[in-house]
Amino acid sequence: MNAEFKLLTEFLQGHDEVSDSISEEDIQEQERRLGKPFPAALCEYYKRFGRSQYITQNCNNQYEPMTLHDIFVPDPDFFTTDKGFLVFYQCEESVIYCGIRFSDLKKEDPPVYLCAWNNPDWSLENESLTNFLVSKALIQLGVEDRLPYWVIFDESMWGLSDYLTYWGLSDLQYEIQETSSLQAWRIFCKDGVIFLFEMAIGENEDDILAVYLASFNRESIASLLERTTQDRQLPDYRTNLG
16 A cells, blocks of 8 residues: 555545645745745645644654744754755754755655754655655554544563454555654554554564554454454553544
8 A cells, every 4th residue: 555645535535624725825935935846745844744743733743744934944053964954854862853855855855864863864754745644644653642542552472463363464465565764653544544663673574662553533443352252362551532
């Protein structure tokens, strides 16, 4: 499953309001203020989701989009060696910023680079701006308890393959393939539920640190916990389903 804006639009349909979008005029005004054009994918993202209550809330040590008016071009005092980036995303608590090279701004879907306060050099984060924006939004929706119903599985004896088999995700048709250089997450969407697997980066690709489920639909998420045809019992979990 491709990480496209259509996926986010369909998932949030009926929940986001029209007022959550940003006008093209506002985007053009910010482009003029910064003296830099925005890539088509970035413009489309802010037009659709620029004020979404589910995506733009302050995150708890997670990557989050800057508001349109907070997007910036580094000044001479910015800590990076290379100042030639349009900075639009951040992980505020960890002082991490994500940006697009000036030379890539006219590309429709440019790569995204990352810098951190303890490293003055930019490194490639994702080959695709669209993939970056959609993947990070789904992680925010799943991890930050922003949706009405959620379930969290902490680290257990189960690995990724156990969960994928149990929930019928093994054929990977429901996976959103994140193209990040650091494969910290596996992301799936099925029947209105977001499945997030926080990976333990190491030699064993089956090891996970936690599993997050989130949905607007109580019945869909509850059914994942109530399967009676399985010969295995899910590990312990936390939930607000009651």
